[in-house]
Amino acid sequence: MTKPHDRLNDPAAASEAPQETPSHAERRSAGAEMARVLGTTPFHMALDSSGAGITHWKHEPLHDVVEPMTHHVIMAYNGSMQRMERRSGRSVAIGTFRPGVVIIIPEGSSSRWDIPKPVDVVQLYLPHKIxxxxxxxxxxxxxxxxxxRTAHPDPITSRLLISAADVLEGNAALDALFRQQVTDLLATRLLAAHIGAPTMFQQTMGGLAPKTLLRAIERLRSDSDTDVSLSALASDAGLSRFHFCRAFxxxxxxxxxAWLRQxxxxxxxxxxxxxxxxxxxxxxALGYASQTAFxxxxxxxxxxxxxxxxxxxR
Incomplete structure (x- = not known):
């Protein structure tokens, strides 16, 4: 009789045996599941209070099953070109990892991965509520x-995600604001390019009213104890985060x-x-973690x- 552990390490069994999908409460977070399956710690990790996270992993070859998670996981591959295989039930996807491709693991899905060489990848953990x-x-x-998606060509999403790991400046307020903006931007891109049904966006025109703009700028100019998150700025303006960013x-x-950085x-x-x-x-005085970061x-x-x-x- 095949033990559950043996089934995970046998590609044929993993693809053919019926899998019992765990409830949402039983699933691991993306960070916990990635740490388990990759057997290492991330090269860099930045988590947000919204539940979203951006991580940079460098890990060894992988031959294991990624179990259902509580987040969507979107990855941008950043390493040397290599062939790989992904099995989901009876479906087998064979692709080529190269810069400019993305990998998407929807929340709750499970698949076996066979990647023969070391991997350098940036990941976004995105709660469905975002x-x-x-x-x-x-x-x-x-x-x-x-x-x-398995090794799907999408240089726009790939560049956005890799920039999210590269641009962190060591300033808590700037880094948090940047992560919030890039997470929303990536979510917008996913809606436009990686959803099963077509998504129609309505155009919005015009900027902020002068008084609203002045309040937003005063908040951004205030000291480091003031909340300058996108949620706070948008709420103060009476707008959604999406429309606030556009109008600002x-x-x-x-x-x-960019305004706060300048x-x-x-x-x-x-x-x-x-x-x-x-x-x-x-x-x-300006909130940087160190002289080096500044x-x-x-x-x-x-x-x-x-x-x-x-x-x-001088």
């Missing part, structure tokens, strides 16, 4: 089923994250030019280190 919220805010019909960019030419840079420049505060003090963010936007910029402008 997909439903973004659909509601974008004035579209309720989302259908998210399609299962229409009014300012920048997303809320504002922090201007604050940094003023402090470096007009005071004798050390670079460490400037970094701490210097990297400053150099990315100006091309110079804070110390070099200070010497040149």
């Amino acid at each position: 997909l439903e919220r973004v659909a509601r805010e974008a004035d579209v019909v309720a989302p259908g089923d998210l399609l299962e 960019k229409e009014s300012t030419g920048l997303s809320p994250h 504002h922090r840079l201007e604050q940094a420049m003023n402090m470096l030019r007009d005071t004798d505060a050390s670079v460490v003090s400037v970094a701490a 210097a990297a963010a400053f150099r990315k936007l100006t091309g110079e280190s804070p110390s070099d910029w200070r010497r040149r402008t």
Whole structure:
């Protein structure tokens, strides 16, 4: 008699044996299931209070079953090209992992993976409630089923997801705002390109009313203890997160994250030019986790280190 553990490690048994789908309450979160099946810890992980998460994994070859999870998992492959196989019940998908492809595991689905070489992949863990919220805010019909994708060419989603792991700056407010925006943007992309039924978006025109824009900017300019999350900004404006982001960019030419990053840079420049505060003090005052994180963010936007910029402008 085949033991359950043996069935997981036998491709034929895994594809043919009837599987009892666990209830939602019995499923693991995506982070917990990925840690179990990959047998390692992520190279980088950033989780959001909404339940969404972005992780960067580098793991060894995989020959195992990924069990049903409480999240949709969307992956952007970032490694060298290789062939792989994915089995879901009696269905077998053979694909080629290469940069620019995405992998989608809808919540509650299960499949066996056979990947012969090491893997470098960025993953988005997306609760279905976020997909439903973004659909509601974008004035579209309720989302259908998210399609299962195996090495599916989609350079737009791939670039967005990889950027989500690359752009973190070591500043808690900026990083959280960026993750919220990119998660909503990825959810919008999934609705447009990876849902079983066509999704129709309605166009929205116009920016924020002047008083509403001023309140949003005052909130973004406030000290580090003020809530500058997308939810707080949108609620203050009386709009959904989706429409707030669109209207804010229409009014300012920048997303809320880009506006706040530019504002922090201007604050940094003023402090470096007009005071004798050390670079460490400037970094701490602006909410960066370390001088290194601040210097990297400053150099990315100006091309110079804070110390070099200070010497040149004084």
